[in-house]
Amino acid sequence: MKASETKLLDLLAKGSQFVIPIYQRTYSWAQSECAQLWDDIVRAGTDDSLNAHFIGSIVHVEKGLSNLTSQEPNLVIDGQQRLTTVTLLVAALAEALGRLPEQNREPLDGFSPKKLRNRYLVNNDEEGDRYFKLLLSQTDRDTLKAIVGGAQLPKHRSERIESNHAYFQGRLGSQGTDYGAICRGLAKLVVVDIRLDRSQDNPQLIFESMNSTGRKLSQADLIRNFVLMGLEPSTQERFYAQYWRPMESDFGQAAYEAQFDDFVRHYLTVVTGEIPRLADIYEAFKAYARAATSDTGSVEPLLSQLRDYSGRYCAVALGQEKDKRLAAAFQDLREIKADVVYPLLLEVYTDYELGTLTTGEVAEIVDLLTSYIFRRAVCRVPTNSLNTTFATFGKGLRKERYLDSVKARFLSMKSYRAFPTDPEFAEALKTADLYHFKRRSYFLRRLENHNRKEVVTIEDYTIEHILPQNEKLSQEWRDALGDNWGEIQARYLHTLGNLTLTGYNSEYSDHPFTVKRDMNGGFKHSPLRLNQGLGQLDTWNADTIQSRAARLADAALDIWQMPELPPQVMAEFQQPRAETAFSIEDHPNLLPPARRALFDKFRSEVLALDPTVTEQFLKLYVAYKVETNFVDVVPQVARLRLSLNLPFESLHDERDLAWDVTGRGHWGNGNVEAGLDESSDFTYIMGLVRQAYEYQIAE
Template sequence: MATSIDVNKQSVKQLLESGKKRKFVIPEYQRPYAWSAEQIETLFEDLAEYTELDKESTYFLGTIVSYTNDNGEQEIIDGQQRITSLFLLLRAFYAKLVSMVETPEAKNFKSQIESALWEQDELTAAVDYQKILITSRVMGDEGNDSFANILTTGKAKPEAKDNYSRNYNLFIEMVEKYATVQPGMFYYFIRNLLNKAILLPITADSQDTALTIFSTLNDRGLALSDADIFKAKMYNHLSHNEKHDFIDKWKKLDEDALNVNESMQKLFYYYMFYLRSLENDRKTTTPGLRRYYANNNFERLYQPEVMDDLNKLVNLWIVVNNRMEIENEKWSKNIDIKQVLDGLVSYPNEFWKYPVVIYYLRYHDDYDFEENFLTFLRKLLAVLAARYIITPTINAVKRGILNLDAEIIKSSSPKFDFNYVEENELKEKIKSAHRNTVRMILKMLAYQHQEELLPEKWEIEHILPQKWQSAYFVKYSDQEVKDLVEHIGNKIPFEKKLNIIASNGYFAKKQLSYKQSKVKILQDLSESHTDWGLDEIRERDIRISDELFSLLLSWGVNTVASSIDNKC
C-alpha cells in the first residue's frame, strides 16, 4: 500500500496555531520530557544571538514528525522535546508581557501568543485559558499535570522537581533577565520566535509511516521502540484502577531487563517466537515485531499472562547472562545446565535462544524439568554446533529451528529435524574450525574437565604464538606453520589478565602462567608437556576432533527422537 507524507515549512506561530483544528498530543508511548537546563539555555541563547545579529532572516528549529490519529489529534512521533519547550518558552514570554505596562507592542504579542497557546472563540477571539493546544499523555509521567497547569496558569512551584516546572522557571528567569538587559531587542526576540523561527512539520498518513520517518531522521538519541508502542496499547486497554499497578510493573520489568543486558524490545521479540510456536507457525520468514503484535488489533498483548511470561524470561536471562541463581528454581543451580547454556551463548547467532525460551516457558513448572531441560539443551547445542561447524551460516539451521520451536509445544522430548552430520567431514572441519565457532568449541571441551564455569573474561590463547621465528621451523614453509597455528589444536581458553602477563612467548616461557590458570584443561596441558610445536598441534587436533565428535554423539546429534524418550 502506498504511503503519503506532507512536508511544509511553517513558523512556530503557524504550526502551533494548527492545534486549534487538530490538538497536539504527546502519546503514552513517548518517553518523559527530559530536556536539561543546558539544552534550555542553548535554545534561548541561540534565539537571542540570532535576534541580535540578524533580525530579518529565518532561523531553522528542526523537524516535527506527526500523524493524525483516530481522534483527529496531531500525535507527535518526533520533536516532542522541542515542541514542549517552545510551548513553555512562549508561556514564559506571555507571563512577562502580562506583568508589563501595556504598550501597543505588548498588546500585539500577547494576542499572537494567545493564538498559539489556547483555544479562542471563532467570533470574538475571546481566549479560553483552560483549553490549551497540547496535551501530554506520557505513561507514568507525573509531570503531565504540571505541564497543563503551567500553560493554563503561567505558574510553576519554585521547589517542583519535574522537568516541566524546572525548565519553565528557568525560562522565566532568562526572559526576565533579557527584558532587563536588552529592552530594545525584547519585542524583536518574541517576533522572531513566533514568525521567523521555522519548523519543518512532516505529517504522515499513519503511525507506521511516521515511525519509519522518525527512525530515518533520528540521530539524537534512542529511537522509539516497538515496546514503547506495546506499553501504550496495554496501558490503554486496562481499567483505571489497573493502570497505576501496570506502570510500576512495567518500570520494574524494564529495569530488570536492562540488568540482564536485555531490553523490553528483545523480550517481546523472544516472546513472539513462543507465541508463534503455540500457533504452530513454522514459516522461516520472521515477521516484523510491531506488525506481528498489531494483528487482530493487538489482541496478543491483552492476554493476562503476558507480563508474567515476560518476567519469567528475565529469570531465564538472569541465569544465562548474569550467571546467577534464582531462588526456588532448582535448575538454576545445576552446573551442567549452566555450562551447556554458556556453550550456547557462544553460538554464532541468536537462533539458539528461541527454542530455549519456548522450552523454558512451556515446561519450567514441571516436576522433572531440571533433568529434561539438561537433556534438551545438550541435544540442542550438539545439533546446532555440528551443523554450524560444517556450514557456518544461519540458513544451515533456520528451518530446523522453526520446526523445533513448534515441536517443543507438543512434547518435552521434541523431535529434532536437522540434516545428518557425516563423521569424517565434521572431524576435519573441527580441526580448522571457523573463527565464529572457536569459543563455543573450546567451552564444550573445557567443561568436560571442570565442574565450574569458565572465568567470565578469557581469551583464545594460541599455545604456539601467532608470531614465531621462521628459523624455529626450518623444515616447513611459513604458510604451513601459519595454517597450523590457527588450528583448534593450538587454541585453548586463558584468563585475560594471565594472558597479558604471558604475552606472546613460547610454551616454556608461558608455562608458569598456565599453571596459575583456573582453566583445568590449561593446567593439565602445562603439566603434561615440556615443549610445544607443530607435532603437538597435529596430535591435539586429532584428539579434540575425536573427543568433540564423541561428545556430540552422546548428546544426541544425528538422532531425531530425544534421548528423553530413550530413557523411558
Template sequence: MQAKETLFADLVQGRAQQFQVPLYQRTYSWAEKQLRQLWSDILEQAELLESGDEASTHFLGSVVLAPSPQNEATFPRWLVVDGQQRLTTLSLALAAIRDHIADAEPDEAERINEEYLINKRKSGNDHFRLLPTQADRPQFAAHIRNALPEQRDGGSVADAYSFFRRKLIEAADPADPQDAFRIEQAITSRLTLVAVTAERGDNVHRIFESLNNTGLKLSQADLLRNYLFMRLPNSGEYIYETYWLPLQDSLSNDELEQLMWLQLVLDGDDRVRRQDLYTAQQQRFERGEVSETEIEGYIKELHRRGALFRRLLRPEEEQNAAVRAQLRRLDAWQAQVTYPALMLLLDRREHGELDSSETARAMSYIESFLVRRMICRVPTNNLNRIFQAVPGQLPFDVPVADGLHQLLSADNRFWPDDNELREKIRTAPFYQYGRWHQRKMVLQRLEESYEHPEPLDFAAAQLTIEHVMPQSAGSEWIRMLSEDATDGENAEDLHSRMQHTLGNLTLTAVNSELSNHPFERKQGLLRGSHLEMNRRIAATERWGAKEIAARADELADRAIALWPAPLRGVGRAERSRDWHLAHLVLAALPHGTWTSYGDLAAFIGSGAQAVGNHLAGTARLTNAYRVLTSDGKVSDGFHWTPPGAGGDVRARLAADGIRFTANGAADPAQRLTADDLALLVTDDGDSADSTDPAQCALAGQTEETRAGRFFRQLEADDSPETVEAVRALLTDWEELGGWIGHGAGQVTTSAFLMLGEAGAPGRGIWPLTLYPGSGRGGTAEVVFQHLAVREPFTDRTLRSGLLQRLNELEGVDIPEGKLELRPSFCLSLLEKDHNRELLAKTLSWFRDRWEGRGTP
C-alpha cells in the first residue's frame, strides 16, 4: 500500500486511464450543502491565486484506489474504493467550466475536456476518465459528452452540474468578478488529496474504515492555547491565571477563536481564514526567535481586546450612548461580517485616535453601507473580503472616520448613492430581499425618524411587516388598480410589481386583523396605531399605485437623511447588477418550469418591456427562451440571439419538461411567479413569508393562545368541514409522534407539523406548514426548500417521493420543477375522505423516512 499527497490534475492527467466506481458503492449523493462548502473552498483558493499566495492549498480528503480486475498494461483502470463523491463532483465542476467558456474559448474548452474528462482515443465506456456506478452513468456520460440541452432532470448528477453552472454565472458579479480559468486552476492544482493506492492483496475496506474513523477534533483555539503555554515554561501559570482564564471565562470557545482570528486581521493579515488560525499564528511566532516576553505580550493584548470584543457581542457593556446605539443596531442586523472594522474603531478609540462621537459617526457609515446595499439588492457574497481588508487598507493620512468613509466609497465596493437608493425604494421588491429581521429594522429606523414625542418600545412590541395593499388582492383592490394601470400594464401586473415595494409596507401589531381587507377597513385600524407611519397611511383617501409611489418618495427622503451616502466620484454599475441578478435566477430555473416577462420584471424591480428588450439583445443567455408571455405563449418578438442558436422554441421547452395545454400554452402549473423566483436565489430561512420554526410557541398558555388564533383565522375564511378536516389532520400528526408548533408569523399565524425534540424546534424537521387563507382559503405549504438542507431529505429522491405521494391527492398537481421551492395546495381538498386518508399515509411515510434517516 502507498499513500501520497497529490492534486486532482496529477491524479487524472497524463496517459489514458480510468477510475471506476464499483457496483457496491452508493450512487452520487452530494447535495447543496456539500456543494456550497466546496464552492466556498474553491473561491478561497482562486482568491489566493489572484493575490499571488502559492503556499496555502486546501486539503479536500482522501481517495482510496485499488487495481481493477479489468486493468491493462497500456490502459490502467482503478477501482475507487473511497472518494467517488469528490472525484465525481470535481469532474462535473470542470464540465461546467468547459461549457461556460465554450462559446468564447472553444480551444480552451477542448483542452479541459481532454486533460481531465475524457480519453480522446477511446470509445464506449473507456472514453471517460471517471466511470460512475451504473445508476449514475447515463446522466454523467451525457454531461461529459454535452449531448443534452442545457437543462436536464437527472437527479443529483444533474443538480450538481446545474449548481456549478449557476455559480459560474454568479462569479461574473461586477463587484467581485472571478476568472473561470483561475477557478479551473484552483480545482485542479489547489485542492490536495491523499491518494492511497492498494496492491491486489490489500484489504481495501479496512483502509477505508481506518480513514473514516475520526474522533473529536481539537478546535483552533485549543491548538493555539496549547502551543502558547508550551512556550511559557517559566511564567505560564501566572499568565494563565491573570490573563487567559478571565478571558476564557468571559467568552465561549467559538467566540475566543473568533477573537484570535480578529487579532490576526487587526495586525494586517487580510487573507487569513478562521480554519487556518492556528497555523497562521504559529508561523508568525516561528519566523524568528520568539521570547517568553513576546508570547506574554500576545496574550495580554488578546486579553485587552477581549474586553472590546465583548461590546460587539453584548452592546449593553458599551458606556457611550451613541456608540451603544450603533452597536445595538449592527447586532440586530447580525452583522458579524463587520467585526474587523468595528474592532478597529474600538481599538483606535482606546488608543485615543478618535473620540466616541467620531466612533459613532464611523459606525454609521458601516450601517449605511449594509442597509443601502440590502435595499438596492447588492449581493452579500463579497462582504467578508471587504471588511476583512479594512484594517490593512484604512488610509493613514486622514482621520479614522473619514478614512473609513473614503475606503467604503472606493470603486467596486458598490455602496449605492442617493439616486440609486431612491430608485430602488420606488421599484425594487424590498420584501423579497435580505433577512426578515433586517427588513424589519429598516422599517423601524424609518418610523423612528418621525421622532414621535412618545416613541414606541420596539423591543417589547410584537410588530410584524404588513402589506397595505395585500399580497392576495381581492376584487375591490383589482378594480382600484385598474384605474392606475397604464402603458399596456393590467391591474394584476401592477399588483405584482408594486406589492413588495417599500412604499407598500409598514409595521403593525394587528397584522391578522388587517389581513386581506379593503383599504377603508384598514384605515380605521391604522388610524389608531401608535406608529406615525401608519397614521399617515390612514390619512390617505385611497391606496393605489400613485399613493404607493408617493409614500416611497417620502421614505426615500428619510432613508437618504438616515443613512449617509458614499463619497462622490466613484464608478458604478447599478443597472448591470440588476441584469446580473436576472441572469442568475434564469440559470437557476428548475427543470420543468417557466416564467413570464412580468414575473421576471417584478422580481428585479423593472418593467416587462425592458426585460424583453434585454433578453432579445443578450447573446446566449441561459434559459432566456423559458421566459414567456403571461398566458404561456412564446412572444411574437422572441428571437434567438444569435439567430438560429437554439432551433425550435417549443421543442426546446418540451425537452426541458414543459407541458402544453390543448390551446398550445405552457402549463400554468409549471409557471414560477416573482415570489417563486425569489426563492431560487434565497438561502433557507431567509424567505419573506416563512415563519421561523425556532419562534414557534411550545407548551403552555402561549401555544393555546396561538393555536386558538390559528383556528379563529381559519374559521373566518374556510368552511366548517375544512376546519374539522384540519383539526383531524393535526390530531393524526400527533398520534404519529409529531407535535404542532404555532408561529407568530410575518404575515399571519401558522401551524407547523414538527418532528424532533419539542423544545428545540430549530433542530427539528417539518413537511408542511398550514396557513389560514386571509380571504382566499387556507393552504398547506410543502416546504421542499427547507427539506433540501435537512437530513435525510437532502436526498432528492426522497423529496421526489414526497411529491409523488402528495400528487396522488385529488386536486393536487405539483410539478417536478417546484421540488426546490415551497408549493401549496388548498386545505379545502381535505374535506374529501379519500384525500385525508392519502395524506395521513404520506405523513406516516415521511415520519418513517425521518426516523430511519432515509432508509427505504
C-alpha cells in the first residue's frame, strides 16, 4: 500500500482510467451532499488564505505499484461518490464555459472546456469504454458515459446521476456565477491517494477499516463487497448478474437503500436462529458465510440461498406477492407494521414454496399473526420480546401438521406472550382511546370492508366524533347526555362507540345528533356500514355509545380471530417437555444443607420472575431460560457462579460485584459473571439477575 496527498484533479489527469467494480454499490449522493461540495468549492475558490480543501481519500487497486501513467485501469475500492460527483461538476462546468463568448471560456489557466474534457473526463486517443476517465457500474455507467460523451441519455437511466448533473448545471447557469472561483476551488480539492497492490494488500480489510468522509456504507454494501471482492472479475460478473443484480432489481433503488439491511437481518435470524444487532449485521453475515463455505470454499450456494430468501422477503414485505389472497394478508401485516414476524414468515414461505403448505394454510397463518399483533396493540400489551418470540417460533413446529402446530403454539403461550382472549380484546376495543391509536386507519378500513366485495377507500373519508370534541357542548347535547354530561364526554369521546367515518365532517360540525342524522348526507342516508343503525336512533348518549361499541367489537372478533383447536388436538401438542438425564443429585456442590437452602431460595426467586421461566439441569450447570438462557448457575465448592446473558456494558452494577468474561472460555451462557454464597447480599445479586431477564425480554 502506498498513500500520498495529491490534488484530485491531478489524480484524474495522471490516471488513465478509474473503474468502479461491479460489486460496489451504485452512486448514492443526494442533492444535499452535492450542495455541500459546491459550497466547499466556492469557499475555497474565494478565500485566498486557503491553499487546499481536503475531501477524503481515494482507495484504488492496481496490479502493481507502478505510477499512474500505467494503462491498467484502477479499481476504486473507496471514493466512488467523490470521484463521480466531481466528474459531474467538471462535465457541467465544461458545458457552461462552452456557452460563453470565446474570450471568456478559460477563466483560469487550464480550465477551458477542451482542457477540462481532455484532462479530467476522457482519454482522447482511446475508443470504446477506455475513452472515459471514470467508468461506473450497473445502470450508472451508461448514464455517466452519455453525459460525458454528449450523447442522449439511455432509456434506463440513473436518476441520481442525471439529477445531480442537472443540479450543477443549474448552479453554473445562474446569473452572476463566478467561474474563476469555481475553477480555483476545484484546483484546491485534495485527497489522500491510497494505491493498493493486490498481490500484497488485502483490499477487503482495508475497505472495512476506511473511515472516509463520504456517505456511510450500509451493512448490505459491506456484505456485497465481502462476497464478491475477492473473486476473479469474470466470476464477479457472473455472480453479480445471476444473484445480486436480481435482488437489487426486485427491491428497487429506494427500497434497496432503505430495507435491504433489514432483510439481511431477518435472513440471518432464520438461518442462524439468532437475531443480530442492527449495527452487527455485517459481522454476523461474515461469521455465517465463513461457516457456510468452509467445506466447499464456494460462495455460490450462499448467494443462491440469499437470492431465494430475498424473493420471499419481497413477496411478504414489499408487496410483490402475485396471489391475491396472500397479497391482501401480507398488506394487512405491513399496515400494522408487524416486521417482527418476518423471520417466521420467511420460514413459512420457504415451506410454502417446497409444497409443505397450501396457499390457504399460509393465508390462515398470516391472518393469525396479524390478529396476534393487532390484538396485543389494542390491549396495549408491550411489544418487548416479540423479536425473540418469532425468531424461535418455528423451532418447535411439527411441520407434518403445520397449521395445527402454529395454532397450538399460539394457544400455549403464557404471561407477556399470551394471545389476548376474546373478552380481553373486546373490552379493550370498547374502552380504549382508538382515536389516537396508531393503527386507527387500518382498523376502520377492515371494519368497513370485512366480507365486502365493493371495497370502500376510507382515505376518502374523515373521522367523525358523533358526540363532539368541543368542551363547550350545546344545551341540546347536555340534555341528551344528562347531568353528568362532562364525565360521559370525557369517558367515551375517543372510544369505538363514538367514532365513525363521514364525508360531511364540516357540515356535521357540533350539531345535535338528530341534525346529523337527518341532514342531507346525514347518518340516515350514509352508505357506510359503520353508520348502519345510527339513522334509527332518536338520541345519542352513554347507553347508545356502549351499545354501538359492543356491536362493533363483536364484528372485530370475527375479523381478528383467536386460534381454535379441539381439546383432544391441543392435548396432542402439550406433551410434557422431555426431561434431561441430569438432576440436582448430579451436582454435589448443591447438596450440603446451607448451599441447598441458598440454591432453593435462588431458584424460587428466579422461577417467580415469570410463569414462562423454565429450569433445566445440565451436566455442568443449571440453566434458567425464557426464550433462551438468561442466567446459568455453575455450582462450585466455595460459591454458586452465575453466568448472566447480557453485554457487560448493559449491566448496572454500582458495587462492581460482577465481572466481564467476554472472549474468555467458561461454562454457562453470557458475557457477565457474578458470585453468590451464603454471605452475599442476596437481594442485590437478584437485582443483577433480574437485569439479565429484562434484557432478554426487551430484546
